[in-house]
Amino acid sequence: MKDEPITAPTSGRSRPVTLATVARHAQVHVSTASRALSDDPAGVGADTVRRVRELAAVLGYRRDVGAAGLRTGSSRLIGVLVPRLTDLVLASIYESIDAAASAAGYGTVVANTLDDPDHRRTRLDAMLSRRIDGVIIGDSHIGDTAAHELRRRGVPYVLVMRKLEGHLSVTTDDHRGGHLAAEHLLALGHRRVGVIAGDQLASTGRERTLGFRRAFESAGYPLPDAYVVESAFSTPSGLEAGRQLMQLPEPPTAIFAVHDLLALGAMGAIRDAGKRVGDDVALVGYNDLDLAATLPVPLTSIRSDLQRMGTLSVDALLRGFKGETASSVLLQPELIVRATTPPLRS
Template identity: 30%
Template sequence: MTTIYEIAKHAGVSISTVSKALNGYSDISPKTRAKIQEIIKELNFHPNATARGLATKRSYMIGAFFQDDLNYGFFHPFLHILLENFKDTIGRNGYDIVFFTNTVTHGGPYHYEARAKHRNVDGVLLLGIHKDDPHLMSLLKSKIPTISIDMDLTGPRVSYLTSDNKGGAVCAVEHLVDLGHRRIGFIGDCFSTQVGQERFLGYQQTLQKYDLPSQPEWIAQGNFSEESGYSVAKSMLQAHMSPTAIFCVSDLMAIGAMKAVRDLGLQVGVDVSIVGFDDIAMASNVNPPLTTIRQNKEEMGTRAALALVDLIEKEEHKPSAFSIKTELIIRESTGVVRAEFSR
């Protein structure tokens, strides 16, 4: 097996120079670095990760805490694309990922900070973790570089990234207003999650902007699942003076709401318009195709990875907040309000 000593001998340089080239130090010339890299390729040399870690004081490992309340796990229709892009970008920057389990063995550390330090990760990804989790605080106060998605956490080495949830909700409701709808319902998580709160706020502010009526029975709690969308939409549409359009804060709930419309003998996009949020793959394949707010899942994953790498590799880099633009995708689940409901 080729060693660092053989690389140094072939390159005619010291072992410390080879080590500097391998670990990205800037105090060697580009010509020397290129020569060493060429010899490394010729001799098929692969640096030992443990030795590299001792030299750089890094493990080149990212720890991911991922929680999915719907239990889709890595098959989640929205999050799996985000995670895939995060993984690919982290990999291109020389890091691997360890996913922490949601259960802790007896006697092991259970706080996020303790588990991250136990595995000696260089940085942490938080995805789907609840903001009120009491075990978060020590991690946020630590100096472990951390990136949070869809949760505005702050700390000395904590950045966060989210879609423009409020702006996306405003865009969705304004689309319904443009179609003549005045009785617009809402299905979502108004209180438990940050994305639910922000999308509900966008819904409320748009109703106020256009002086539209808001009835308590037109606002229903859902948990982002198709089943909850179905059950609350069915109840909402059976009430007196039911809405002619419904904004759902996830595509899965919107798909459930569409099924409720059909089961009540009504036509989606004609009798009741439905708008979702996410633009999962299923959204364009349901019947009729779902109008929705597209989140840029690929950019979210890529930007989160790059932001975390900056926190790890640049000690002077300050934590940042990133907002990714959303886009209205108009399909056939929305239509002009029927004439008898236009006033």
């Protein structure tokens, strides 16, 4: 076979470079070129794979992923359901999901569900119509049917951040995280404390609150219900819940917020009550977002490894694609102490 000169594609209405063109320049059969450009070039030598891919790049060849999906039954897409990407926790997890998926040769399609069942159903149906290969669910609730629906349809899925009994998940041990926050405040001498509890239908809000309350109860200081305020997972919700706590006849000397964004709102409520964060009212958040360490009064928080959580959720989903069995993962939380929880002044 006579070599042809290799030139980069020119602009204009030139014909698209075909796989046959790449194969001809690489002096291999078309089927060999196809395998060399695939995500799993089994049976093709490393030198051939490198040569074919380099030539494809020079020539401007692009694989038709849609056509490949029709042949293999795979879209190479992973769907991701999140309450909202304005939530920095979910945005951080999604970033690591997208990176891990890309490294494995998959794209991602993300949808905001707004923690609303009807909206979730619409977005999930839209994803399934695109023949996605699997779904990572970041917005599961008690009573939610999305995971059950995916199981019924035989679509691989994994829950991330939040969990539901009987479903594969990658989460943090949130009960332990709440316990760590309580142990820290108890050790500092706080006895009258409040909790901004988040959404109790979500495992994150429920288990963090439960772990905290059980630790105080075991220490002999059970929390009255008035000192536990449910909320959405947002800064305005943290402000409102914090105001409720600070308006109690005997306000708490410390507050545990089950999300750093809730803790930000609580800071505003403490300020509005004429108190100083840390000096007058201790504060503990959860997730240890990057902003926690950079606030005017750096926030004590319970750290969740958000990046690892996202990566492991993709790993679990990929195992499902291969027909392998994956187990749920429970990552360990870590207490990060900063200026919002100084020792009590005598």
